[in-house]
Amino acid sequence: MTKLPDGKKVTLMTFAGSYRYLTGLGCILSGISTIVGLLPYIYMWLAVKGAITKWPDVRGSGELVRYGWLAVGASLLGMFVYFLALLCTHLSAFRTARNMKTVSMHHLSRLPVGYIKSLGSGKIRRIIDDGAGQTETFLAHQLPDLAGAFITPVAVLFLLFFFDWRFGLVSLLPMAAGLCFLTRMMGPNSAEAMKQYQNALEDMNNEAVEYIRGIPVVKTFQQSIFSFKNFHGAILRYRDWAVKYTITMRIPMCAYTMSINGIFAFLIPAGLLLVGGKAAGATNLTVLLDLIFYILFTPVCVSMMDKIMWTSENTLKAKEALNRVMGIINQEPLKEPIDPKIPGNASVEFKDVTFSYEKENVPAIKGVSFRIQEGNTVALVGPSGGGKSTVASLLSRFYDVNKGAILVGGVDVREIGTEELMKNISFVFQDSHLFKDTLLRNIQAAKPGASIEEVERAIKAARCDDIINKFPQGLNTQVGSKGIYLSGGECQRIALARAVLKDAPIIVLDEATAFADPDNEYQIQKAFETLVKGKTVLMIAHRLSTICRADQILLMNHGEIEEAGTHEELLNKKGLYATMWKDYQTSVSWKVGESYE
Numbered sequence: 001m002t003k004l005p006d007g008k009k010v011t012l013m014t015f016a017g018s019y020r021y022l023t024g025l026g027c028i029l030s031g032i033s034t035i036v037g038l039l040p041y042i043y044m045w046l047a048v049k050g051a052i053t054k055w056p057d058v059r060g061s062g063e064l065v066r067y068g069w070l071a072v073g074a075s076l077l078g079m080f081v082y083f084l085a086l087l088c089t090h091l092s093a094f095r096t097a098r099n100m101k102t103v104s105m106h107h108l109s110r111l112p113v114g115y116i117k118s119l120g121s122g123k124i125r126r127i128i129d130d131g132a133g134q135t136e137t138f139l140a141h142q143l144p145d146l147a148g149a150f151i152t153p154v155a156v157l158f159l160l161f162f163f164d165w166r167f168g169l170v171s172l173l174p175m176a177a178g179l180c181f182l183t184r185m186m187g188p189n190s191a192e193a194m195k196q197y198q199n200a201l202e203d204m205n206n207e208a209v210e211y212i213r214g215i216p217v218v219k220t221f222q223q224s225i226f227s228f229k230n231f232h233g234a235i236l237r238y239r240d241w242a243v244k245y246t247i248t249m250r251i252p253m254c255a256y257t258m259s260i261n262g263i264f265a266f267l268i269p270a271g272l273l274l275v276g277g278k279a280a281g282a283t284n285l286t287v288l289l290d291l292i293f294y295i296l297f298t299p300v301c302v303s304m305m306d307k308i309m310w311t312s313e314n315t316l317k318a319k320e321a322l323n324r325v326m327g328i329i330n331q332e333p334l335k336e337p338i339d340p341k342i343p344g345n346a347s348v349e350f351k352d353v354t355f356s357y358e359k360e361n362v363p364a365i366k367g368v369s370f371r372i373q374e375g376n377t378v379a380l381v382g383p384s385g386g387g388k389s390t391v392a393s394l395l396s397r398f399y400d401v402n403k404g405a406i407l408v409g410g411v412d413v414r415e416i417g418t419e420e421l422m423k424n425i426s427f428v429f430q431d432s433h434l435f436k437d438t439l440l441r442n443i444q445a446a447k448p449g450a451s452i453e454e455v456e457r458a459i460k461a462a463r464c465d466d467i468i469n470k471f472p473q474g475l476n477t478q479v480g481s482k483g484i485y486l487s488g489g490e491c492q493r494i495a496l497a498r499a500v501l502k503d504a505p506i507i508v509l510d511e512a513t514a515f516a517d518p519d520n521e522y523q524i525q526k527a528f529e530t531l532v533k534g535k536t537v538l539m540i541a542h543r544l545s546t547i548c549r550a551d552q553i554l555l556m557n558h559g560e561i562e563e564a565g566t567h568e569e570l571l572n573k574k575g576l577y578a579t580m581w582k583d584y585q586t587s588v589s590w591k592v593g594e595s596y597e
């Protein structure tokens with residue numbers, strides 16, 4: 001994998017590694033093939049010249065055939081050299097794109113979860129995937145063409161003035177005008193326009209992903225118009241950008257196209273003038289022959305100019321794509337300690353912790369302090385938005401605190417290496433994600449290399465046997481394919497099996513029963529009892545029945561701990577917890593009442 005040199009400017013070639021030499025070689029070969037590609041025009045002209053001057057004894061001169069074959073040979077040689085050039089640039093381009101993706105993905109895994117969430121999965125996919133794709137096309141095709149496009153003008157200028165400087169000048173004027181219009185189109189404003197273009201595309205992509213993800217909600221609430229609004233807005237912004245850009249480019253583009261395609265309009269009158277002004281005879285014939293050469297040759301100039309135009313635009317695109325990928329790569333990862341420490345035990349302590357999400361003015365939690373002794377369970381309860389999930393995320397160092405410190409086993413989490421910290425903590429998320437892979441590999445994700453026996457023991461302890469047994473292929477069942485999907489409760493039970501297999505001394509449980517039906521909830525409770533035996537547990541649950549037995553309950557509201565104590569202590573306080581408990585009891589009795597009706 002390509003390593004980024006610290007503090008050094010990163011270019012596309014940084015990702016190419018040692019393959020950069022192939023890119024260089026490819027560009028040189030492309031330049032050579034361009035020069036060789038001009039030879040057939042000269043040979044054709046020489047053949048025509050020979051034929052006309054020897055007329056009517058065309059065959060006798062033998063030049064026609066000789067130059068004809070030379071033209072064919074030069075064409076074939078040009079093609080072969082260009083093929084070799086593309087071979088080199090493709091090899092380098094594939095490697096560059098691969099390295100770009102690998103480096104970005106590797107770096108992404110080290111970034112704070114908050115950054116990934118704020119960017120959005122649609123945008124990240126577009127930046128990395130399309131960025132690598134665009135740079136691959138640029139390096140494989142456009143860069144060698146650009147090398148050719150830079151060599152062609154020099155060769156063309158030489159040839160234009162070599163045969164007849166007057167025709168050369170006449171051909172050059174419209175080309176120079178075309179070049180001026182081209183420079184205007186590709187000026188500094190174009191780089192900005194390209195940035196806006198990429199922004200508009202990314203927004204559209206993100207909104208499309210959001211829209212598709214939200215389709216179930218949309219259908220349930222019949223909100224198709226409202227939900228489409230953001231996506232529609234992104235499409236309109238893209239349209240507005242495209243229309244504005246097209247209007248800006250209209251005049252220079254028309255002027256450019258007219259200039260470079262209008263060479264004949266200058267060349268033929270000039271030829272007529274020159275022929276008309278001379279005495280008839282040999283001089284006139286030479287002028288005519290030169291005119292034929294220029295008529296043959298000017299299409300090369302037109303295609304050269306077009307190449308320069310398109311490659312310039314694609315260079316801007318590739319630069320912008322690289323900038324965006326670098327935007328991710330330059331994002332500061334969570335700092336790893338220089339001298340990592342090992343936690344002394346499995347206790348957890350929050351010391352006056354304050355934390356705000358990026359771009360938020362109000363802290364999500366402020367001045368939070370509590371301690372969980374090794375082997376104890378602390379439950380977080382409170383109204384929605386109170387800061388419970390934030391506390392759980394901070395313990396796993398998904399973000400770094402703004403103020404205060406979080407200690408695990410007496411050591412600040414910032415002083416523990418990420419690997420060591422993750423070894424100590426198991427996290428069962430609200431929405432446990434299962435990969436599109438076998439159930440076995442999904443559970444093994446918690447402990448790579450775990451044997452089948454270990455996985456089976458974890459499954460038994462997490463009481464997931466019934467889930468596994470209902471599929472004929474058992475543990476080898478592929479999740480997410482051929483209609484094999486697990487319910488929210490089942491996903492959480494598999495996530496519990498993962499946590500059991502990992503066997504970390506600290507467990508963070510975020511609303512583990514939120515999705516579960518009564519049967520799954522019962523299984524989860526039982527699995528949970530096995531999982532937490534002898535462990536330090538930080539638990540968030542809305543169903544208060546599940547947390548009565550916690551050693552300590554913390555009631556969080558508006559980002560602060562408002563009440564702390566055991567279930568009985570909090571009931572005696574007759575505060576918010578007591579009210580919530582009363583409301584909870586009432587809701588349970590309602591449910592029971594309803595079931596008997």
Ligand SMILES: Nc1ncnc2c1ncn2[C@@H]1O[C@H](COP(=O)(O)OP(=O)(O)OP(=O)(O)O)[C@@H](O)[C@H]1O
Nearest residue numbers: 117357358360364383384385386387388389390391
């Ligand atoms: N990624 C985020 N970016 C910005 N603000 C956030 C983010 N996640 C949460 N918040 C805000 O931080 C505050 C605390 O949210 P948190 O999710 O921790 O509360 P909670 O008690 O877990 O809520 P719930 O019970 O509904 O899950 C809320 O005001 C919320 O809007």
